[in-house]
Amino acid sequence: MSDKKETNNLKESLFRLEKAAQKIVSTRGYTKEVENIKMLNELIREQLINENISYSTRKIR
Amino acid sequence: MKVLAVSLLRLGDILMLSPVLKGIKSQHKNVELHVLINSQFSFVKTLMPWVDKFILFDRKQMQKGMGEVDRQLFEPLDRLSTTIDYLNNEKYTKVFNLTHTRLSGILCGLINAEEKLGLAFNDNHTASFGSRWYSYLNEQVGGGSDFTAHMTDVHYYGAEIPYNSHEFDFVLDKKGEDEAVALIGDLKNIICVQAFTSDNKKNWGLDRIAKSLKLFQYMNPKYSIFALGAPNESHKVSELIKVCDKEGVSVKPAICSLQGALGILRVSELLLTGDTSIKHLACGTDCKIIEIAIGSSDYRKTGVYRKNNFIVTSTAGCAPCMHSQSCIKNSHICGDRIEPEAIGLLMHQVLNGSNKEIRILAQEYADSLRIHKTYFNHSGFWYARDLAKGFDTKELEKVLNLSSWKLLNRGEHLKLIGEYGSESIKLNATIQQVYPELKSLVKQRFITDLESRITQEGESLLNLKLELQKLAKKKIVNSEEIKRNYKLLESELSPKLASELVVFTEKFNGQTQEHFGQIRKYSEAMQSAYDRNQIQLKLVRTMMSQRMENL
Structure with a gap:
């Protein structure tokens, strides 16, 4: 991604989504909504490729 | 269903x-x-x-x-x-x-x-x-x-599907057929080039491609060369054609859809490509493929999945590098090492020569590049043989390792009578299939060497397994023993797990419950490594006795 502004927006979205997931987990437990949010987090991480450091991600392909 | x-x-x-x-x-x-x-x-x-x-x-x-x-x-x-x-x-x-x-x-x-x-x-x-x-x-x-x-x-x-067909059943539709005809007409003797990959690091370079094509065209004037490209790559293809023009090579553009590319590849005799989707598309045709696997492309995982094709890699120590990160070297060493002359000659030999001539070519350029030939080996795995290299224990270890994973994953080691006999026959057949030129006695020597090494490694793995069992008993582990065997752990577990294990055992404070998940992970990995070692030992010994019977 070349656009710095968009990168910042994505990072901001990632932060907000992580916060939201934490809040749901603390109030309602591990629900399907949390899984959906985690998926969106992964979508952002795959876009911000360098943050995608875990070995169960695309790097092994 | x-x-x-x-x-x-x-x-x-x-x-x-x-x-x-x-x-x-x-x-x-x-x-x-x-x-x-x-x-x-x-x-x-x-x-x-x-x-x-x-x-x-x-x-x-x-x-x-x-x-x-x-x-x-x-x-x-x-x-x-x-x-x-x-x-x-x-x-x-x-x-x-x-x-x-x-x-x-x-x-x-x-x-x-x-x-x-x-x-x-x-x-x-x-x-x-x-x-x-x-x-x-x-x-x-x-x-x-x-x-x-x-x-x-x-x-x-x-996915638990039978490993008997490697069929790429790509269907060419009317649109693709028409597109191909519009681009190539009724030309015969066609070769294609796909010069651009999704990642700059994987691109070999236009100058080098042009130089290889020049040599190829000089030796094979009857062939027409087409540069494949998607519609969004048309400007890049024009650039390639310009560079080729400067070298005096005639290359025609073939800007087309994936269907159009399939149509063209179906009538082509050879494709020179990087690590691209076109390479996999060509597997659904009879077109011979030469893949240049540089940068982050790891041919062992994603190489051309069809037998009797060729993959060229560089001898640069940094390849394959990490995906999605720029090259960290001052120059593109892996691409630089691959000489255009070698690729031009390889293209010529693939179309006109024999295996022996390609092997001589591989040996001639062995300092700078590797030429691998692809197989589906008898033990049920895709395999790429480095043509410059002869058979050695490392190569034997490669095929044995995958066979041992296959038997372990099937739970063969838990059965009263495992299928070691038939697997060993397959392994012996694989060696014969991939290294037909090697004398039987030489092969036997490597097998004997490997047997003694596996036996020694088995003893070390057993000691390490017993050492790790202390973790569950809240005892401090001898981390020096773990460190001493680091190389073995690296090859038998994985580099990542080996380094994790060393750090963990150094810091372990006897709190088993706190680290239950990790202890279980390491114990299971060690058990699996030991089981595989025992499977390999049985396989290699059965291979030896089968070979003795045949002498």
Whole structure:
């Protein structure tokens, strides 16, 4: 991604989504909504490729 | 039976795993196969009309929704929920995750199905794999092990489909046929070049391609050369043609769709390519393939999945490097090392020469590059032989390692009488298949050497296994012993797991309960390494006795 502004927006979205997931987990437990949010987090991480450091991600392909 | 295959990587991955999709489809009668792919690759539908339904994952829109300030975060969340509801309404019996990313793992966890093969995160966010082959993919391949099976092989075994057909059943439609005819007419003697990959590091360079083509054209004037490119690559193809013009090589552009490319490849005799989706597309034709695998492309995992083709790699120590990161060297060493002259000669030999001549060529340029020939070996794995190198214990270890994984994952070691005899016959046949030129006595010597090494390693692994059992008994482990055997752990577990284990045992404070998950992971990995060692020992000894009987 070349656009710095968009990168910042994505990072901001990632932060907000992580916060939201934490809040749901603390109030309602591990629900399907949390899984959906985690998926969106992964979508952002795959876009911000360098943050995608875990070995169960695309790097092994 | 309705089944879903999830393939959420890029175009090349979808094409590369096409034989697995075909295998799933053909495995049972009345299988309704649905495939989930990223929406930007919807055009692959026409190539695989035998897939009953392609479901599109709108990754782009979802990512866009999260990257723009004026859009609500609920929009992508809603889009995602709708996709998952849609998938659940299909009521799948079986789900195959052919992607192995966190994203696909969470998605597969949310889809209801009786059976799931491949990574899926459960309700408590623990990973399940459904098959030991996917644990192998996660731990061994993902952990950076030197011994790795081809990705298509892993999915063949992981999806539990018979390993007998490697068919790329791509269907050429009328539009593609017409497109190809419009570009090449009724020309014969065609070769194609796909010069551009998705990553700069994987591109060999236009000058070098032009120089190789010049040499090839000089030796083979009857051939017409076409430069393949997608419509969005037309300016790059023009650039290639200009560079070729300067070298005095005549190259024609072939800007076309994937279907058009399939049409052209069907009548072509040779394709020179980098690590591209076109390479996998060509596997569905009779066109011979030379792949230049440089930068981050790791031919052992994603090399051309068809027998009797050739992969050229560089001898640069840094290759293959990390995906999605720029080259860290001052110059593109891996590309620089591959001499255009060698590629031009290889192209000539692949079309006109014999195996022996290609082997001589490989030996001649062995200082700067490696030429690998591809096989489907008798022990049931894709295999690429370095043609400059003879047979040695390392090569034997490679085939033995994968066979031992196969037997371990099948639970053969737990049976009263395991299938070691037939597997050893296959291994002996593999050596004969890949190294026919080598004398039997020389092979026997390597097998004997390996037997003594495996025996020694078995003793060390047993000691390490017993040492690790102390962890569960709240005792401090002799971390020096672990460090002393680091190289062995690196090769038998994985580099990642070996380094984790060293750090863990150094810091272990006797609190077993606190680290229960980690202790279990290390103990299981060590048990698996020891079991594989014992399987290898049985295999190699059976191979030796079978060879003695044949003498």
